[in-house]
Amino acid sequence: MALQISAIFNICKGSYRCSQNYLRCFSSKQPRITTHHTIKPRDQDQRWKDVDMERVADEVDVCIVGGGPAGGHTLSGACIEPKALDELFPDWKERGAPLNTPVTKDKFSIFSKNRAFPIPILPGMPVYNHGNYVVRLGNVVKWLGEQAEELGVEIYPGTAASEVLYHEDGSVKGIATSDVGIAKDGSPKDNFERGMELHAKITIFAEGCHGQLAKTLYNNEDMNLREKCEPQTYGIGFKEVWEIDPALHHAGQVEHSIGWPLERCTYGGTFLYHLGPDDGENLIAVGMVVGLDYTNPYLSPFREFQRFKHHPSIRKYFENGQRISYGARALNEGGYQCVPKLSFPGGCLVGCSPGFMNVAKIKGTHNAMKSGLLAAEAVFDTIVKSEDNSSTIGLYPESYDEAVRNSWLWKDLKKVRNSRPSFHTSLGMYGGVAYTGLFSMLLGGREPWTLHHKGADYASLKPAKECTPIEYPKPDGQISFDLLSSVALTGTNHDHDQPPHLTLRDDDVPVNNNLAIYDGPEARFCPAGVYEYVDNEDGDGRHLVINAQNCIHCKTCDIKDPSQNINWVCPQGGEGPAYSGM
Numbered sequence: 001m002a003l004q005i006s007a008i009f010n011i012c013k014g015s016y017r018c019s020q021n022y023l024r025c026f027s028s029k030q031p032r033i034t035t036h037h038t039i040k041p042r043d044q045d046q047r048w049k050d051v052d053m054e055r056v057a058d059e060v061d062v063c064i065v066g067g068g069p070a071g072g073h074t075l076s077g078a079c080i081e082p083k084a085l086d087e088l089f090p091d092w093k094e095r096g097a098p099l100n101t102p103v104t105k106d107k108f109s110i111f112s113k114n115r116a117f118p119i120p121i122l123p124g125m126p127v128y129n130h131g132n133y134v135v136r137l138g139n140v141v142k143w144l145g146e147q148a149e150e151l152g153v154e155i156y157p158g159t160a161a162s163e164v165l166y167h168e169d170g171s172v173k174g175i176a177t178s179d180v181g182i183a184k185d186g187s188p189k190d191n192f193e194r195g196m197e198l199h200a201k202i203t204i205f206a207e208g209c210h211g212q213l214a215k216t217l218y219n220n221e222d223m224n225l226r227e228k229c230e231p232q233t234y235g236i237g238f239k240e241v242w243e244i245d246p247a248l249h250h251a252g253q254v255e256h257s258i259g260w261p262l263e264r265c266t267y268g269g270t271f272l273y274h275l276g277p278d279d280g281e282n283l284i285a286v287g288m289v290v291g292l293d294y295t296n297p298y299l300s301p302f303r304e305f306q307r308f309k310h311h312p313s314i315r316k317y318f319e320n321g322q323r324i325s326y327g328a329r330a331l332n333e334g335g336y337q338c339v340p341k342l343s344f345p346g347g348c349l350v351g352c353s354p355g356f357m358n359v360a361k362i363k364g365t366h367n368a369m370k371s372g373l374l375a376a377e378a379v380f381d382t383i384v385k386s387e388d389n390s391s392t393i394g395l396y397p398e399s400y401d402e403a404v405r406n407s408w409l410w411k412d413l414k415k416v417r418n419s420r421p422s423f424h425t426s427l428g429m430y431g432g433v434a435y436t437g438l439f440s441m442l443l444g445g446r447e448p449w450t451l452h453h454k455g456a457d458y459a460s461l462k463p464a465k466e467c468t469p470i471e472y473p474k475p476d477g478q479i480s481f482d483l484l485s486s487v488a489l490t491g492t493n494h495d496h497d498q499p500p501h502l503t504l505r506d507d508d509v510p511v512n513n514n515l516a517i518y519d520g521p522e523a524r525f526c527p528a529g530v531y532e533y534v535d536n537e538d539g540d541g542r543h544l545v546i547n548a549q550n551c552i553h554c555k556t557c558d559i560k561d562p563s564q565n566i567n568w569v570c571p572q573g574g575e576g577p578a579y580s581g582m
Contacts, residue, residue, distance in 0.1 A: 031543050033507045035186035036499040038569055047187045055176060056196045060154075062379060063174055063200035065161045065207055066351060068141040069369045072208025075239060075329045075582050076365065077271050077285060078137040079103065079129055079254055083408070084369035089147065098143055099133040101276030104252030106130075109313070110433075111259035116313040124444070125437065126360035126416060129254050134273045136241075136285075137365070138581040158574030164213050165197060170222050171394030172346025174199040175213065180572045184497050201386070201395045202379050203347040206372070209234065209330045210555040212569055214353045218340065225340040225349075231456040232355055233334045233420065235268070236556045238305040238527060239287035239582065241275075244321040249282040250274050255314075256362065258429055261307045265428035266299065267291030267420070270308055271362065272317070279581075283324075284317060289362075291333065291423075292457040292560050296467045297521040302328070303472040306480035310473075318479040326481075326489040327582050328527035330555045333359045334453060336410075336417035342371075342401045343378070346394020350375045356409060360416035360436050367409045374403040415445030421453050461562045464519035483529040490552050491578030492528070494571050500548035501571040502530060502557060509565040510544040518562055520544075525560045528552045552577040 034040065042048040066072035069085075082099060085092055092099070106129050109116040121128050145155060162178035174197060181192035205214050210232075218226050255272040262268045268290040275283040288308055290301040309318055332338070332355030339356070342349050350371045357364030378400035386395050404410055418439070423432035439447055454460070475481050494501075504510065514520055515533060520542075522531035528550045533542045553576045558568040 031507070033544065033546055034500070034504045035184065036501065036503045036569060037182075037186065038567070039503050039505065040186055045186065051188050051192065053194060055194045057199055058196065059199045061201050061383060062204065063198045063202075064204045065175055065213060066205065066211070066353070067145065067155070067157070068137070068208075068351075069144060069365050069372075072206055072211055072351060072353065074138045074141045074579055075237075075327045076137040077239065077273055077287060077362070078135050078140075078365060079132050079271075079273055079363065080135050080137075080140070081132050081361070081363055081366040084366045084373060088369065088373060095147070096143070098139040098278065099135055100278040101134045101252050103129040103132045103134060103254050105250065105254065107253070107255040109255075109257045109259075111257050111261075111311055111313070113260050114312055116257065116311070126358070126419070127256055127362070132254075134252060134254065134275055134279075134285075136275065136279050136581045138579055139279070160570035160573040161207075161213060162195065162570045164203075164216055165199070167346070167393040169392050170345065171392040171396070172203050172344065173394060174203055178570050178573055182498055182572075184499060186499050189497075201383055202397055203394075204375055204379065205347060205349050205353055206351040208352045209332050209355075210559055210568075211353050214349060215558075217344070217347075217349070223341075223344050225344065227341070229340050230334065230337045230453050232332055232338045233453050234292040234330050234457055234556075234559050235289045235333045236292055236301050236328060236525070236527065236554065237287060237289045237331050238302065238328045239285060239326070240323055241280075241325040241582065242284050242286060242318060242321045242323050243280070244282055244284055244317050246282045248317055249284070251276040258433065260311065261304050262290065262429075264430065266294045266296075267423045267429070267432070268304075269362070272314065286314075286317070289331065292330070292525075292556065293454065293460045295460050295462045296470065297461050297464050297518040297562075298467055298469045298524065300470070300472065300524040302483060302486075302527045303524075306475055307472060309479050315479060323481070323489070325579070325582055326486040327577060327579050328552060328554045328556075330559055331364070332357050333420055335359055335420060336413040337421075337450065337453060339413070342375075342404060343397050343399075345392035345396045348375050348379070348397050348400050356413065358412055358416055360419040367412055370407060370409040371404060374407060374409070375400050378403055417445070418447065418449075418451040421451035424451075424454050458560055458562050458564055461518055461521060461560075463517050483527070484550075487528045487550050487552065490528075491580070492550065492552050492576055493578070494549045494551065494575045496549055498572055500546050501569050502546050502548050502551060503567045503569055505565050505567060509563050511542065513563045513565075514561070515542065515544075521560070521562065522557060522566075525556055527554055527556065531557065 068074050106121045108119045108121050160178040161175040163176040165173040167173045176197045177195035179195045181189040253274040258269040270288045273285045288305040351368040356367035378397040382395050382397040419436040422435035425431040520533045530547050530550045532545045557566045
């Protein structure tokens, strides 16, 4: 049986202490920021009265929203475990898959400010990488796309899926792509063009971490997908690619660290991977992940990453090197406890969207790919058996949930289920490392108890008055850099004359809540300088400016905003960062 499958790549290429002067920054009426139709309905706007809003529709058997091995993103370290790839393409080497650099050496250290304390890595430990490969994930994604096209999958890169469509019975009908030709003030331009609809028997959502459409599915009270799981917890990951001195380059060497510059109770760690010659001469990928459940609103994950590169044990790599690319992306860290119900009438969730990352291994691609394999089998079986056996219009691949829980993917997650929440003790990082190492070695993760996460990340921030501002060193332009020069390396691009896709449910909340209570954390947790508090023209207080053109689609703002007032939606299709081989 041949299925018609379409894949939509929903991805794109000095401190003002307001808490000390609350009345001055408080305003009952802030400048209007949000003009997007998801907040300002068009049916209440006279400018749209005579505009034709009919959409062209097409029908397919299966529609996949997202792309890449993990679904919806091409930015990762990446050190890949090839287990799922072996199942998908046993002959991947003969097919020319760009996994050319096997891991040759593992290093793991705990950093103090001036020293590195090496920790032995033994077989069976989560960070043991024998048999894995150092890759540039963007190249792997490109190769996988070629394999899909050879099998007859229609791929629409640069097309943003912006809306979930439903049948009358509540089952998923498909998706709609985003409209184009809308002015910044929310009015239609002369070249306005309505998005199209893709109707499918089953829609597979593979948007990556915190996808826009998956959010709406989770909020669908009839589906209750998150009814029996804990709130997801996240991290923000940074990555740079550097060309370094050949004498310091060792293809296949993998280095990880925890500790400095992060304080004891802030979850996070770093990686430094030596890429092979097939990925470029003398290249390394360096990065940091910071857990988004941090509590101090003055913490800047980006500046922590820049500070990390100055550590005495690694700064040698950068002193005579050249930074050639930069990127950032949120990632799901909740694991076993936070995986939602995966299937529903008309669709299912795969990849990094529901959260299959093994946080102790610092890997998710292998599990994300395995979820795709299991979903494909369940979807195919459901469609084949659907003629007389469907109670809903959108077909329900419910065998997928059971298949995941009976697979090695689920065992992989269950084994490390307590690693992330173990960092929530008073011992912080040290307790988490000891717990993970001890139970990985002695029990293999078979402990009879399950620890719990402490709740949603956005609720973890403390008021600014309870915290100490963090003084970060000025970037030197050689090893550490500022935000804007970093964003310039992402190739991000958005038409300036469109409604900002960083929407606010209430334009008054940023100043009246986020600035007044938390001293404007948006300006620090965003890795692209999108959010900026500036002085009012009359000198009385401040207001928020959203530089939407800078957005690199990391989703951190949507996750960490303490008021949950920011709602990230898709810009026009094809816009965003242009990560080339990251």
